[in-house]
Amino acid sequence: MNHALKPIVFATGLLLGACSLNPEYHRPAAPVPVQYPINADADILPLPTSWQEYFTDPELQKLINIALANNRDLRMTALRIEEARAQYGIQRADRLPTLDATGTYERSKMIFAQGQTFDVDLYRASVGISGFELDFFGRVKSLTTALLEQYLATQEAQQTARTSLIAEVAASYVNIRALAERLALAKDTEHARNLAYSRILRRHQAGLDNAMDLKTAEMQLETAQASIAALQREYTQAVNALQLLAGQPGLAITVPQERLDRIAFSPLPVGLPSTLLERRPDIRAAEHRLKAANANIGAARAAFFPRIQLTTNVGLVNEHLSSLFSSSSDKAWAFSPQLTLPIFNHARNRANLDLARVRKEITVAEYEKAIQTAFSEVSIVLLDREQIEAQIASQTRIADADRERLRLAMRRYDKGVANYLELLDAQRSLFESEQQLVQLKQLSLTNSINLFKVLGGEWQAS
Structure with a gap:
């Protein structure tokens, strides 16, 4: 040679x-109960591997695809991944001779x-x-490992942002659909009150109704028109918000002329709290940051030895x-x-090691908090789901009763048995109950969207 x-x-x-001075890594125990506070169903169902398997509405799928391709916040998180990958590549290059x-x-x-x-x-x-x-004592190797884990944490953060964006687009779409249905109900009410006003006007001119009834009918007609204007404003704002999420101002959004009942999402297997460790990208990111802090301790230990x-x-x-x-x-x-x-910098090295250990303890606490937050979010969504379904059942019965009450009040008024105030109260009660029912159905759909989000979004079966 x-x-x-x-x-x-x-x-x-x-x-x-080269050897390594990194402490042996042990995953901290999950500081949450082994069961959710409510029994979750659908555990035997297969895990969806993509959001398309959960959100099956064609128009919603189109909007989500546009948002994933054009949303600027998601684009920034993707660029941060490239930044972390470059930083890891720079550090990794130090392990080989130049x-x-x-x-x-x-x-x-x-x-x-x-x-x-x-x-x-x-x-x-x-x-x-x-x-x-x-690298006899693994200093460079430890720093490389830390940056690798930071890079992987950045990847998981991008997945978290992606899941949040999908959920936000879905919730915004449901909000638009709900506002469209509420606006249609308001227009129907305005039409009915307009007919009532015309009838009372004729009766007043014939001397059958007094001026008080006429003014009351006019006031109710104006109230219905004001409700239409308010709902129209909310609808325009919701469309603008969805266009911003999609990253395309001026995007044409097609709203099917269907009731919210036609929107349905696929059932999700909730599983046990322990499965959140693998499902939730924010928990996986917290664990990667914990591993990075663990590697930084190894680099701080290596500083006590010769270079x-x-x-x-x-x-x-x-x-x-x-x-x-x-x-x-x-x-x-x-x-x-x-x-x-190193001779006269032992105090500095000791302080750097203490700092690395403290930072690891901080990341342990952050990891445990991420698990507890995930458990709390899933629990809240599951508890809300049962209560919302009970509310919808009760509100449906209320709306049906108000509808029948209006029919009877109309007959009594036509026969001259009841005055206009009774008919007016029945109309107002039906309008409010129908509006509340639509809002509760929207809340139920939003709860299902939140369940998709808090369970980690799209994932692959282990």
Whole structure:
């Protein structure tokens, strides 16, 4: 073997034999109960592997696809992944020697004892390694591991942002559908009150109704028109909000002329709290940050030990540039290891180690909080689901009763048995009950969207 290559081979062998001072990693126990406070159903159902399997409405799928492609917040999180990947690549490169080629020219004057002088020209071309750290104690390896875990945490953060965006688009779409249905109910009410006003006007002109009834009918007609204006304003704002989420201002949004009852999402297997550790990307990101903090302790420990850096090169030397790469050139090589032993910075290294340990404890607390937050969010959604369904059942019966009451009040008024105030009260009660029923149905759909979000969104079965 060429003697000039031995230093490089030696350095590579030492690199491969590097050890690690990282503490052994143990996943902290999940600080949550083993069961949710309410029995969850649908546990035997298969896990959906994509959001399309859960949100099956064609118009909603189109809007989500547009948002995933154009939303600026999601685009920024994707760029942060590229940033973290580049940082990891830079740190990872430090684990391998960097081979550089250099060319130098040197001119000097030599003076001998007899007073003779002459000029010397030297041209040098060489390749070599400069300042490469032999990672005996795993300092560079620990730093590389920490950045890898940070990069993986950034990836999980991007998945969290993606899931949140899908849920926000779905909730915004449901809100638009609900406002459209409420607006249609308001227009129906306005039409009915307009007919009632016309009837009372004729009766007033015939002397059958008094001026009080006429003014009351007029006031109720204006109230219905004001409700239409308010709902129209909310609808426009909801459309603008959805266009912003989709990243396309002015996007045409098609709203099917169907009731909210026609929207349905696929059932989700809730599972046990322990499954959240694998489902939730924010929990996975917190664990990656915990592993990074664990690796930083290893790097802080390695700072107490000597650091060895290697500089070596091999090349050719000649007095003439034109002959530098000819057989007349002399061969030259250098091997310069450097040992740096910490002596008077023990206090600084001890403080850095204490800092790394404290930061790990902080990330442990953050990891446990992420688990507890996830458990709380799922529990709230499950508890709300039962209560909302009970409310919808009760409100449906109320709306049916109000509808029948209005029919009877209309008959009594036509026969002259009841006055207009009784009919007016029945109309107002039906309008309010129908509006509340639509809002409760929207709340139920939003609860299902939140369940998709708090369970981790889209995931692959283990």
